Amino acid sequence: MANTITLRSSDDETFEVEEEVAFLSETIRSIIEDTENDAAVPLPNVSAKILSKVIEFSKFQVKAKKENESEAKIKEFNNEFVKVDQATLFEIILAANYLNMKGLLDLTCMTVANMMKGKTPEEIRKTFNIKNDFTAEEEEEVRKENQWAFD
Amino acid sequence: SSTRGHMSSEIHPLGVRPSGNALTSLREDVERRVRTKEQGLGALAALGDTLLLRVLESCAPRTLAALAQTSKAMRAFATHADVWKAAVLETFGGRFRYDASWFGTFATAAERERRRDGDDVHASKRAKAEPAMARPRTSVSAEIYSDALHQRYMCASMELEAEWLEVSTVPEETSGELSVRDFVAKYEAPNVPVVIRGAAKDWRATQTWTRESLVEKFGDVDFVVGGYDMKLDDFFTLDACEDDVPLYLFDPNFGEKVPELVSDYDVPEYFAKDDLFSLMGADRPHYRWLIVGAARSGSSFHKDPNATSAWNAVITGRKKWVMFPPHVNPPGVHPSEDGAHVAAPLSLVEWFSNFYQYAYDGDVKPLECICEPGDILFVPSGWWHMALNLEECVAITQNFVSKANLRKVIAVLDTKCEALLSGLDKSRRGSLGELFNEALKSSPDDEVQSILTEYQSKKAAKAKPSALGDAFAAGASFSFSFV
Numbered sequence: 001m002a003n004t005i006t007l008r009s010s011d012d013e014t015f016e017v018e019e020e021v022a023f024l025s026e027t028i029r030s031i032i033e034d035t036e037n038d039a040a041v042p043l044p045n046v047s048a049k050i051l052s053k054v055i056e057f058s059k060f061q062v063k064a065k066k067e068n069e070s071e072a073k074i075k076e077f078n079n080e081f082v083k084v085d086q087a088t089l090f091e092i093i094l095a096a097n098y099l100n101m102k103g104l105l106d107l108t109c110m111t112v113a114n115m116m117k118g119k120t121p122e123e124i125r126k127t128f129n130i131k132n133d134f135t136a137e138e139e140e141e142v143r144k145e146n147q148w149a150f151d
Numbered sequence: 152s153s154t155r156g157h158m159s160s161e162i163h164p165l166g167v168r169p170s171g172n173a174l175t176s177l178r179e180d181v182e183r184r185v186r187t188k189e190q191g192l193g194a195l196a197a198l199g200d201t202l203l204l205r206v207l208e209s210c211a212p213r214t215l216a217a218l219a220q221t222s223k224a225m226r227a228f229a230t231h232a233d234v235w236k237a238a239v240l241e242t243f244g245g246r247f248r249y250d251a252s253w254f255g256t257f258a259t260a261a262e263r264e265r266r267r268d269g270d271d272v273h274a275s276k277r278a279k280a281e282p283a284m285a286r287p288r289t290s291v292s293a294e295i296y297s298d299a300l301h302q303r304y305m306c307a308s309m310e311l312e313a314e315w316l317e318v319s320t321v322p323e324e325t326s327g328e329l330s331v332r333d334f335v336a337k338y339e340a341p342n343v344p345v346v347i348r349g350a351a352k353d354w355r356a357t358q359t360w361t362r363e364s365l366v367e368k369f370g371d372v373d374f375v376v377g378g379y380d381m382k383l384d385d386f387f388t389l390d391a392c393e394d395d396v397p398l399y400l401f402d403p404n405f406g407e408k409v410p411e412l413v414s415d416y417d418v419p420e421y422f423a424k425d426d427l428f429s430l431m432g433a434d435r436p437h438y439r440w441l442i443v444g445a446a447r448s449g450s451s452f453h454k455d456p457n458a459t460s461a462w463n464a465v466i467t468g469r470k471k472w473v474m475f476p477p478h479v480n481p482p483g484v485h486p487s488e489d490g491a492h493v494a495a496p497l498s499l500v501e502w503f504s505n506f507y508q509y510a511y512d513g514d515v516k517p518l519e520c521i522c523e524p525g526d527i528l529f530v531p532s533g534w535w536h537m538a539l540n541l542e543e544c545v546a547i548t549q550n551f552v553s554k555a556n557l558r559k560v561i562a563v564l565d566t567k568c569e570a571l572l573s574g575l576d577k578s579r580r581g582s583l584g585e586l587f588n589e590a591l592k593s594s595p596d597d598e599v600q601s602i603l604t605e606y607q608s609k610k611a612a613k614a615k616p617s618a619l620g621d622a623f624a625a626g627a628s629f630s631f632s633f634v
Contacts, residue, residue, distance in 0.1 A: 090197045097202055105205075112195075113209040121220035130193035130221045138291045142220050148258040149216035151265070 005032060006040035007055075013048035014040055017055055024058045026100035045098045050091045057081055057104055082111040086128075162304050164252065165227050166292040169301045188295040191224025200228075200299035207234050212242070212257060227293035227300055230254045236394070245373070245381025249388040306395035306498045307447075311541070315503045316471060321520035321528070326350035326419075334421045334529075339460070339555045342531040344474055344518055347421070351464040352525030356415040360466050360545055362387065369409060374441065375402040389445060390543075395498040397448035403437035412441065416547060419527060422462050427552040427560075427599065430590035436583065442546040449499050449539040452484045457583075458559040459550035461530040465522040468544025473510070474518045477533035481517070482509035484535070499539045532556040557602050561588065565610070 003019035005028070022041075023029045031041050043051065060081075064074050082089060089108060096104040116124055125132060134142060173181045189196055195203055207215060207228060215238075218229035228234075235253035243260050250259040322338070326349040338345040351357050370384035377398045386400055406413045418426075428435040436457065449470070454477070455461050463470075475481045483506035484495040496502045510517050521541070522528055530536050532555075552560045564584030591603050 086194055087197070090194070093198060093202055093206075106209075109202075109206045110209050112206045113211075113214065116210060116214050116218060118214075119217060121217050124217060125193070125221050128193040128195050130195075130225060131190035132221065133187065133191060133223050134220075134291065139220070142226065142291055146216040146219055148262055149213045151262075 006038075007051065008040045008042045009046055009048040009051045010044050011048050013051075015048075015051060015055060017058075018062075021055065021058045021062050024061060024101055024103070025054075028099065043099075046095045047091070050088070050095045053081075053084070053088070053092055054095055054099065054101070054104065058101075061103065078107055082108060162308050163227075163301050164304070165230070166294050167227050167297050167300045167304075168294070169305070170296045170298050173296055184294050184296055187293075188224045188297070191222035191293075191295070192228075195225075200297050203228055204231060204234065204299060207231070208237060212238055212261070223291065223293040224295050226291070227295060227297070231300055232394075233303060240377065240379060245376050245379035245385065248385050249390075249392045251391070253392075303395045303498075304393075306500050306504075307393040309500045309504065311500070311539075312503070315507055316521065316541070318519040319521065320516070321346050321472065321474065321518045323348060323520075326352070326527075329421075331420050331424060335555070338529060339421075339531070339553065342477075342533070342555070344529055344531055344534060346520050346522060346526055346528045347419070348523075349525050350419050350421075350527040351416065351466070354416040354464075354466075354525075356412075356466050356547070357525050359415065362467075362543070365545075368411075372409060374400050374405065374408075374443075376400045386443070392445075394447075395500065397445050399448050399450075400441070400443035402441045403439070405441035406439055413439075416464070418549065419462070421529070422549065422551055422553075425553045425596070425599075427554075427557060427591065427594070428459075428587070430594055431586055432590075434586050434590075438551065439547070439549040442544070442548060444540045444544055446540055446542045447500060448544075450537060451495050451497060451499060451502065452481045452535050452537045453493060454490070454533055454535055455530065455550055457550070457552075458532050458556060458563040459552055460532045460556050461548055461550045462527050463522070463530060463538070463546055463548040464527040465524050466545040466547060467524055468546075469524075469541040470522045470544050470546065471539040471541055472518075472520050472522065472528060473507075473537045473539075474530070475535040476515060477535070479513065479515045479535070481535050481537070482506040482512075499537065502537070503539075532559055554596075554598055554602065557599065558606060561591075561603065561606050564588075 004016050005019055005022045007015045007017055007022065007028070009015070019032075022032075028041055046054070060077050061074075063069070064077070084092070089111060093105065093108045093112070096108060115127060119127065122132075124130065132139070168184070173184075176184075192203070195206075198206065207218070210218070215229045215234065219226040230252075232253045235257050239247055239253055239257050239260065242257070243264075247256055247260040250256045322343065322345045324334075324345055324347050326347050329347060334345070337343070366384055366387065370382065372383055373380040374383055374386065375381075376386055381400075383400075386398075389398055392398075402408075417423075426438075428438060438459075442463075452473075452475075473481070480486065481495075483502055484493060486493045496505070520528070561584070564587055588603060588607075591599055594600065
């Protein structure tokens, strides 16, 4: 019977997870390897909502590796996985960083980069609710400064 | 603090300030700056500065150029030097000339590439004839607080404190007054460093290697800079670059590319007497480097690979050294258990600011010195060492195996631990130990033979009686004083 680990979210919900799934997080791995007892691992920076997404991701990665899942299938899962609202996506990034999960962090950071790709400055502003605080002259100066990238 | 002469707002090119500034500024200024950042980053503010920079590192240059036009705060992030330095190296390798900023450097290199007709000879001639393109300077500032953005500019502009340069405790000898026999007895055998003043002063290199003459003769030659091939002439455009971790010319193949440079110096007798890797002929790992770096460049704390010893000669410039014995970790430096990976600040100035003060807390003190042109430093096997160039510096260094450290070298090569070994193609490292041991057998020196035989018989005696014959187990039974 595989080892299971209990994780406790910031809002006090507990999750039972197989060790190999939990160990996709280097943070959790260090905590477990450094403590003797079987107590639940507290994750004060991660809410239950986000933690369940992280666990969903980790479970799939472990399963995909075991079953030798194709690159295409993994990519399909990843693409669906990141189809969440912006705020949730950012929270997953923060969690992946805190939990030290390189694969998840790379995926989610690239997702945000893709949200910016190919957009004009005004489109980017709308996407992320950025306020334009340039004067008209400043905006023109900055446009010229970056013209080389669009020639 | 060591930012004499710089106000915080002058350090960052767009006026970004460290967060500590908020403690001493007027409340309305603080509130305005905080608002500028919040509104200028929008939803992305939730990520925090470090993660926002991480996202930007995944963005293509064109995306960054669009982001830079969205708001003042976002422009500060989208033009951050480290993001564009990485983009330059990843996109162009060493094929660039520095132009005012890393952002400007990328823009210039991209434009040059677009104009190129595909005829390499004409393109490079044209590129050389053009002065570095003046990057449009804008007056648009970004008055926000961000340690993540400010830090590297502060390290890049930080002055060196006088007290970092005062201590001189590495034993000194004068060239001409130190016999080979005394060198072995006093320093090599007991594995202790020494700086031999003037040992290189009569080299043709020390007389003739000025920047002007090197550029004139070898300006078009590719040297290894930060791992990339870069023309020497292009490398010197980095004079104008203020980096916290300056790109460093560190070339292990200069001897093969430009044999003329090798004939400009002579390996001192202290080190030439036995260089046992030479028995391997063409199979020997990298052993000699040409080193050129600007002020503030250098090497952070490390031990030399393969348990070799080294000598380092300053040709021009001045080099500050801090050294710790093999069994003492320098403050702020964290090697992994097998010694193969080391976590430490990359910026040398950062190490001095944050950790130098603790260097004298322990029972074992470090040894320090400054090498002037013509001086040669002996770095014994396994010693931690850090080198900081105080001004532009050209140096030659060679690693070597002599009878004094032969036993340790055989042992570390025997571990076959890839990360501890270095200097050959990765695919060959596994057999570096075997190749070396074979080569040793051809040495006419009885002492060399007996060291090797003694090691191998000890190893056979302690080997586990298992079908796998675990090389690690046998190796681990010896205590390596250098790990």
